[in-house]
Amino acid sequence: MPKAYAYTHNGGPETEAFIERDRPEPGPGQLLVAVRAAGVNPVDWKLRNGFRRPGAPETPLPAVFGSEIAGEVVALGPDVTGFAVGDAVFGNPVGGGYAEYALLPASIAAHKPEALSFADAATLPVAAATAYDGLRQLALPTGSTLLITGVGGGVGVAAAQIARAFGLRVVGTASEGKKDFVEALGALHVPSAGGALADRVRAAAPGGTVDAVFDLVGGEVLAEVAELVEDRTKLITAADPPAALKLGGSPVQRARTAEVLDEVAKLVLSGALRPHVTATFPLQRAADALRTVEDGHARGKVVIEVGR
Ligand SMILES: NC(=O)c1ccc[n+]([C@@H]2O[C@H](COP(=O)([O-])OP(=O)(O)OC[C@H]3O[C@@H](n4cnc5c(N)ncnc54)[C@H](OP(=O)(O)O)[C@@H]3O)[C@@H](O)[C@H]2O)c1
Known part of the structure; x- marks a missing residue:
């Protein structure tokens, strides 16, 4: 069964564990994505500690870590337009991203330009x-x-x-x-x-x-x-x-739109923005990736590469 890295309840690193979960079913407007890379962010450990975004509903547990991914579309939910199976995409997943499979709302996902690596693309949505x-x-x-x-x-x-x-x-x-x-x-x-x-x-x-x-x-x-x-x-x-x-x-007022993702991808392609991925970890070492960010002094971006 596909693996995902999650926290089982709110607290410190001791609440973290790999879980096995069925491949998620894409709902209306969602893309099922085979994750190739997931960006690691301070919000990941903050949510584990119990932080809740204003107005956000309570997160069902266990909750899979991760708010930004890049990968390949493997299935489409109902009512998806503009994407096809096999497309390379990046965006903000629902239900976590430190996982072999994740769900992306198509309305706020973007096509990954071919010249952009999956690791670099995974640093852009957050x-x-x-x-x-x-x-x-x-x-x-x-x-x-x-x-x-x-x-x-x-x-x-x-x-x-x-x-x-x-x-x-x-x-x-x-x-x-x-x-x-x-x-x-x-x-x-x-x-x-x-x-x-x-x-x-x-x-x-x-x-x-x-x-x-x-x-x-x-x-x-x-x-x-x-x-x-x-x-x-x-x-x-x-x-x-x-x-x-x-x-x-x-x-900062977050736009969370596909247009912004396209704009930042263009900045990378033009050479104006280098994502500076300074550390990558395989999914099996998700805990180390998260610790690197939780220590508070990461240099540039830390990324988990899935399937390597
Ligand atoms: N609202 C949103 O949508 C949103 C999105 C992204 C991030 N954020 C938040 O924005 C913040 C920054 O995110 P990030 O991804 O850039 O985090 P990060 O990669 O951990 O970078 C934070 C930087 O702060 C510096 N720092 C840490 N503790 C410090 C201290 N006590 N005094 C001075 N400098 C200190 C560190 O630099 P040195 O190593 O040089 O000390 C570190 O490079 C986080 O709180 C994150 O949760 C919010």
């Missing part, structure tokens, strides 16, 4: 799409300076590169060990440790100011850098919506 949504929300004029906190992680590497493609100047906070990596993204690096973060960002930023903040860390880091932007419509976070709202900023 990390790159969040970066893209945030940058569109900020709608900064060319030449503006953007601060990205946590720039060396999954969303950050995409945000820095897309911002550069949009003609922005980027300052990014990251640990000292990621300095070269961050600079290779086209960003000015500010070490995240060392106190007086806002002052150090001012010292690094061209002209001593930043026009917007895209926060990917939250908590104290977000609170410290908020003072850098007077216009709080230019303060957004993917990491800590409650803290941003208290500071007058906002969470």
Whole structure:
């Protein structure tokens, strides 16, 4: 029977287990996909810990991990148009993605361009799409300076590169060990440790100011850098919506559309966006993949490759 990596109840890593489950039946509007790659994201362990997205129903347990996949269509549910068996696709699955088979709602799935690997495509539906949504929300004029906190992680590497493609100047906070990596993204690096973060960002930023903040860390880091932007419509976070709202900023508004997936895929094909998959694991080592992200200091993206 096909395998999937799941959590059996809410809690820590001890709740994780492989389960065997029947191949899911695609419902109306759904694609059944043979998963080739699944992106690993902090939300995966947060959901295991008990986090629930606002308005989301309670998740039936065991719940399979994973919110972004790429793979091949093996069956179509009723009322699917625009896709055929054999198509290579990527998107946000329902019912998990660390699995041999997953279900994708066809309305928000995209065709994978042939030149894009399955591993790279699997990094786009959550990390790159969040970066893209945030940058569109900020709608900064060319030449503006953007601060990205946590720039060396999954969303950050995409945000820095897309911002550069949009003609922005980027300052990014990251640990000292990621300095070269961050600079290779086209960003000015500010070490995240060392106190007086806002002052150090001012010292690094061209002209001593930043026009917007895209926060990917939250908590104290977000609170410290908020003072850098007077216009709080230019303060957004993917990491800590409650803290941003208290500071007058906002969470990233996710579009979750096939159009956004097509746009980020085009950026990869044009060479403007490199997904930076820095670690891959086979499905049997899903626990190690998740630990790498849960440790909080992954470099770029971690991907699980299925069927290797
Ligand atoms: N709302 C959404 O739809 C959405 C979508 C995607 C992500 N998110 C959220 O956005 C956040 C970032 O996601 P991600 O995938 O980029 O995560 P990630 O790959 O783990 O990257 C986060 C970065 O934050 C830095 N960091 C961690 N702890 C820190 C601390 N105490 N002080 C300073 N920097 C710290 C790390 O950089 P160093 O190694 O350099 O310290 C790491 O590279 C997560 O909270 C995630 O859940 C939300």
